[in-house]
Amino acid sequence: MISSSIFLGAIGPGSWVLIALAILLLFGGKKIPELMRGLGSGIKEFKDASKEESSENNKDKE
Numbered sequence: 001m002i003s004s005s006i007f008l009g010a011i012g013p014g015s016w017v018l019i020a021l022a023i024l025l026l027f028g029g030k031k032i033p034e035l036m037r038g039l040g041s042g043i044k045e046f047k048d049a050s051k052e053e054s055s056e057n058n059k060d061k062e
Helices: 004-008 013-027 031-061
Strands: none
Touching: 013 031
């Protein structure tokens, strides 16, 4: 039987620890900061692009 926590999308602390260990084993300790920097810069570029597009749309409406 499937637990109700799966349907609710809840992940317990034990699951987070297993996920973190799996990531650590897959990528190693030296690659994780590099991956996080890449992810952060990607999010920043996305936000900047969405702000530019939003301001362009506002100018077109005026």
